[in-house]
Amino acid sequence: MTKQATDYHLIVDSLKGNLPSLPVVMNELLTVISDHDAALYALQDLLKMDQSIYAQLLKVANTHGNRQGRESRITSMEEAVQTLGLEKVKRIALNTTILTLFKGVKFPSDFSLEALWLHSLGVALASALLAEELNMGGRADQAYTCGLLHDIGKLAKCKFDQMVYADEIRECMSQRIDCHERESLGKHVRHDLLGSYLARSWGISSMVETVTKWHHEEDRSKRYDIEDAKVQALVDVVYLANVTIHHLGFGNSGHKAVKPVSKLILRRLHLKEEQYSQFKEKLSEKLEEEADSYALFSAK
Numbered sequence: 001m002t003k004q005a006t007d008y009h010l011i012v013d014s015l016k017g018n019l020p021s022l023p024v025v026m027n028e029l030l031t032v033i034s035d036h037d038a039a040l041y042a043l044q045d046l047l048k049m050d051q052s053i054y055a056q057l058l059k060v061a062n063t064h065g066n067r068q069g070r071e072s073r074i075t076s077m078e079e080a081v082q083t084l085g086l087e088k089v090k091r092i093a094l095n096t097t098i099l100t101l102f103k104g105v106k107f108p109s110d111f112s113l114e115a116l117w118l119h120s121l122g123v124a125l126a127s128a129l130l131a132e133e134l135n136m137g138g139r140a141d142q143a144y145t146c147g148l149l150h151d152i153g154k155l156a157k158c159k160f161d162q163m164v165y166a167d168e169i170r171e172c173m174s175q176r177i178d179c180h181e182r183e184s185l186g187k188h189v190r191h192d193l194l195g196s197y198l199a200r201s202w203g204i205s206s207m208v209e210t211v212t213k214w215h216h217e218e219d220r221s222k223r224y225d226i227e228d229a230k231v232q233a234l235v236d237v238v239y240l241a242n243v244t245i246h247h248l249g250f251g252n253s254g255h256k257a258v259k260p261v262s263k264l265i266l267r268r269l270h271l272k273e274e275q276y277s278q279f280k281e282k283l284s285e286k287l288e289e290e291a292d293s294y295a296l297f298s299a300k
């Protein structure tokens, strides 16, 4: 094991019992979500086990946009699923579960949990939309999950040493440097690597572990442990989604530096600049459309 790997293991070990524990339904939820053949009733049974997901589903189903003129309130899981559709239900369940992780961490006063949460939601939505646009054969759910968890290492860093993390963010914000760049140049703990170790220690999907690890690496040949071309494409998708969300100024992941869009990644994904601009426009509309639901997921 390399020195770096040992260090990260030590950090993950020291976090055990300190980080919020993995929400009970999360592992099962990730499995059901990534299984296209899983029956709707399997998902419903799972969702009924978790009161907070159940409550959130009803709340979203009863928003103005979703009630579509109906007078009576939606009060059952079955009705909520019917109104919202399977795709939305899966996302609401995932958002509710992962938000509990965010809430389990105390943030420094100059960094807002809500802003990081919004950044993560934005990247999730952008990743799923991009996977759909690129016809990536039903990978939109996986892209959403990976997008939602891509910066989970920042939560871990915050929990590990809040003071050090607060200094780091202050420096990134005032000097307009990218957090990842600062981590790499200054040999600080890298949130992408830490997030990936954390995903592994929780035993959650290896896809999340891999995408989290490489979401800042543009060069495919440096992503040394990926053999599957589909996984490489998924990393590209989350990479591009992350940069795009920074361009749109949605949420805040701890810095305000905006990287240019990678021409290499656009080329690899066979996305012409014009198509990319259309995607960005579509994404802005989608973010606006979803604002109602997002407000219900307020991190406060």
Ligand SMILES: [Fe+2]
Pocket: 150, 151, 180, 191, 192, 215, 216
């Ligand atoms: Fe990141």
Ligand SMILES: [Fe+2]
Pocket: 119, 123, 150, 151, 242, 253
């Ligand atoms: Fe990010």
